[in-house]
Amino acid sequence: MQTAKEILTSCDKFHISLGLDRIGKILNILNNPQDNLKIIHVAGTNGKGSVCKIINEILIQYFKNTDKKIGLFTSPHLFSYTERIKINNKDISEDDFNELVNKIDNLAGSYNIELTEFELITAVAFYYFSLNKVEYVVLEVGLGGTYDATNIVKSPLVEVITEIDLDHIQRLGSTVEEIAVQKAGIIKQNSKVVFLKTNKGYNVLEKIANEKKAEIITTPKVKVEFKDSANYAIIDANECEFNLLGYHQADNLALAIGAINAIGLNVNFDILQRALKFVKWPFRLEYHREKNILIDGAHNPSGASTLRRFLDNYFNNLDKTFIFGCLNNKDYRRMLDILLTKDDEFYFYEFNYPNALKYDELDEQYKERAIKILNTVEIEQIIEKKQNLKIFCGSLYMLGKIFSEIKI
Numbered sequence: 001m002q003t004a005k006e007i008l009t010s011c012d013k014f015h016i017s018l019g020l021d022r023i024g025k026i027l028n029i030l031n032n033p034q035d036n037l038k039i040i041h042v043a044g045t046n047g048k049g050s051v052c053k054i055i056n057e058i059l060i061q062y063f064k065n066t067d068k069k070i071g072l073f074t075s076p077h078l079f080s081y082t083e084r085i086k087i088n089n090k091d092i093s094e095d096d097f098n099e100l101v102n103k104i105d106n107l108a109g110s111y112n113i114e115l116t117e118f119e120l121i122t123a124v125a126f127y128y129f130s131l132n133k134v135e136y137v138v139l140e141v142g143l144g145g146t147y148d149a150t151n152i153v154k155s156p157l158v159e160v161i162t163e164i165d166l167d168h169i170q171r172l173g174s175t176v177e178e179i180a181v182q183k184a185g186i187i188k189q190n191s192k193v194v195f196l197k198t199n200k201g202y203n204v205l206e207k208i209a210n211e212k213k214a215e216i217i218t219t220p221k222v223k224v225e226f227k228d229s230a231n232y233a234i235i236d237a238n239e240c241e242f243n244l245l246g247y248h249q250a251d252n253l254a255l256a257i258g259a260i261n262a263i264g265l266n267v268n269f270d271i272l273q274r275a276l277k278f279v280k281w282p283f284r285l286e287y288h289r290e291k292n293i294l295i296d297g298a299h300n301p302s303g304a305s306t307l308r309r310f311l312d313n314y315f316n317n318l319d320k321t322f323i324f325g326c327l328n329n330k331d332y333r334r335m336l337d338i339l340l341t342k343d344d345e346f347y348f349y350e351f352n353y354p355n356a357l358k359y360d361e362l363d364e365q366y367k368e369r370a371i372k373i374l375n376t377v378e379i380e381q382i383i384e385k386k387q388n389l390k391i392f393c394g395s396l397y398m399l400g401k402i403f404s405e406i407k408i
Contacts, residue, residue, distance in 0.1 A: 044162025146185025
């Protein structure tokens, strides 16, 4: 039996091919396990992972001391594929994952269904959640919305659409409006949907929601403040500790609470306090004080802007060293222009990953400024020698590679 990783990274699967035909066929053969699940579906350019984690933690705290199970499906992973599929914050086991990947891959092969990596993982997630009779599933879109494999779900309890910005323009469109149409593809007829009026794609989202007679859910007023070395959320004038850093998390929290309200759960403030204190989302503005390291999965210009604002607000007085690498389909020019000030030090990491941007592919102006690094030994030396704030960003794939080898 092949390992799940060998199957998923094989050349015939490790690519993107949007569409619902293949995932629909394999799920039909599996008796459509997704139809047995109560799903909260989350799309967007930035913030959807944070929103999923907040919703997931609120549900876990709500059903604490009961036998109810909460499923969570996110992507990408940092160290192992099993991170993408969780029940009550516990990753699917390697044994279960290997077994289900092989089972569904063999089944697809026998019916001549050529599943992509993401389609296969999505099918595994639905099947696993159904087998384990989870109460709710928090489901993150992989790419776009309309033609993403997760959009095979027919009747989610609520759809959530986070901040929309330019990303994956080769597949989703070159304007915010075009991308918003793709994200809004998850909105179903007569459903409930949550998005903010500050969303750049608001007019498109509102128009499509109205056309589909979907109820647009209102959200509470939320602020995030950092004071006395602690981070707080202020929700309709009630204050509590919040484990996710960054003022932008106010929008993500508002969306998450809106989604919880939409599904009709009576979540009191005590439950919310516990959830926000314990919620974790690795490599999203994750600060390690001992070594003065900040790790963030900013991988597009909008994410870079959020990171830069965070640095200016939280760490304005510190000298900064950036360790940056990204995939070659990203707008690295805009990202670097946003991230780097004239005084910041810049290391470019040419990491080993399919479609990773190479140093030689950089425009000359960035080559001249960048210090090229090729391995984690050099990165360890930077961490140990530099007193600066070390900021790792540009690609979650890069971060996964670095911090699978370097423990902090």
